[in-house]
Amino acid sequence: MPAASDFRALERRNRRDTVMLIGAFVIVFLLIGCAFDFLAGTLQIHQGHIYGAPIFMVLALIFASVQSTVSYFGGAPLILLSVHAQALTPDTPKHQMVLDVIQEMALASRLPVPKAYFIPDPAPNAFATGRNPEHSVICVTQGLIDNMDREELQGVIGHEMSHIADYDIRTMMMVAVLVGGIAMLSDFMVRMSFFNRNDRDSDHRDGGIIVILMIVLAVIAPMLSQLIAMAVSREREYLADASAVEFTRNPRALLRALQRIAETESPLKEGVRGTAHLFIVNPLAANADDDGGFFASLLSTHPPLRKRIERLQAMLAAPTAAASLSDRA
Amino acid sequence: MTILLIVIVVLVIYVIAAYNSLVSAKNQVDNAWRQIDVQLKRRHDLIPNLVEAVKGFMNFERETLTQVVEARAKAVNAPDQASRMAAENQITAGMGKLLAVMENYPQLKSDQNVMQLQEELTTTENQIAFSRQAYNDAVLTLNTRTERFPGNLIATNFGFKSADYFKAAPEDQAVPKVDLGLTPRA
Secondary structure, three states, X not given: OOHHHHHHHHHHXXXXXXXXXXXXXXXXXXXXXHHHHHHHXXXXXXXXXXXXXXXXHHHHHHHHHHHHHHHHHHHHHHHHHHOOOEEOXXXXXXXXXXXXXXXXXXXXXXXXXXXXXXXXXXXXXXXXXXXXXXXXXXXXXXXXXXXOOHHHHHHHHHHHHHHHHOOHHHHHHXXXXXXXXXXXXXXXXHHHHHHHHHHHOOOOHHHXXXXXXXXXXXXXXXXXXXXXXXXXXXXXXXXXXXXXXXXXXXXXXXXXHHHHHHHHXXXXXXXXXXXXXXXXXXXXXXXXXXXXXXXXXXXXXOOOHHHHXXXXXXXXXXXXXXXXXXXXX | OHHHHHHHHHHHHHHHHHHHHHHHHHHHHHHHHHHHHHHHHHHHHHHHHHHHHHOOOOOOOHHHHHHHHHHHHHXXXXXXXXXXXXXXXXXXXXXXXXXXXXXXXXXXXXXXXXXXXXXXHHHHHHHHHHHHHHHHHHHHHHHHHHHOOOHHHHHHHOOOOOOOOOOOOHHHOOHHHHHHHHOOOO
């Protein structure tokens, strides 16, 4: 079983994805800053030449760098804060069991034991985040703790451990935090552009075009960021499912967990729009089993549960398929 | 001349990289072995607690319990690694059975101390199983690196050896599924 080398290849891909993500993030911010410069008049076009000092572009560059750094080092606490997670302590037998299972799966995957958190919400779900395995966090909902037996919990935690092992958590964390940043700024921009239009569109013909460009950008930016979030997460779920089987040596564990989630699925109450791609099953769907046709599946952060269950059933039928499935990365 | 220099530099870099990857693979194996040891010791510490906890419940699997206690004594006083592992395998088999039958004793299940102990024993059994599995995964990585060409040239020169897999006793094969007994199978 070439688990170790597989994880290394996935880790390399995630490193590349993270660098590209930060690059795209900086470029988007530079474009936004550029739009601001034209709007505020700090950059002006006269007879095909550009004049002025790009103050807003410089500010945007500084902001994007600071935001990226903060996201890298402080992303996990930020995410935990935004989903209202609390530290998991062995205060009840069930919580003790979760801590034990996390330790077991850390042993199975030969990784440091992640910190444990939980969300007091009845919808069964879980996610992992952090910048590397040494600084990783696993967060489960109270609903997951209540609904799963030990074996099923092993499957779910095994799934999360594999996201940690191949550095999915870092890419996903950066997506979550940076996407949040872009959405915030484009909201701000839409407000600014309406505010500014009244007093300057009569004497600036270029300004009019810029304003339109800005609005387009303001609309596209959050969509773009949402698309990034989706593109990066769907096939990761299949791979993490396969690795969970590798860690637990038991396809039935995760299979039963997913089946149970499919039965009891209810959306998470907490504000999770920016973090939906982190979770093991889509926390926004009323019914995670629903792939809702071509467009819905194109825009979905998660493969439909039904397809994931089918793949696990195939592994159960042919135990060696588990290894070959994880090879296909 | 320049070409020769480049070739030498590339070779040196390769040897360093291959050597370092062998070192890290070997450390992984050693560390995984230590993990098994930690869990086995933890189990040794838990067995007296288990005996103490179920003492009040007359006739609770007395025979299996005695077997486990005897195997523990054998493991602790084992003169060599092989006989120690044989004793450990006996404990594993006994513990699997004990944990499975505990479910059938409602008096045990109502005792909070016993429940806590049961969780601790279950996770220890699982951690033993998973650390053995992790050890074997680590051995696989090390052996692949020491046996594959051209890594094997470096491995032989620097004295890296293939490690032995952890072979479970026949009655030990079902160990990773020890917790299945605790929940009704769907």
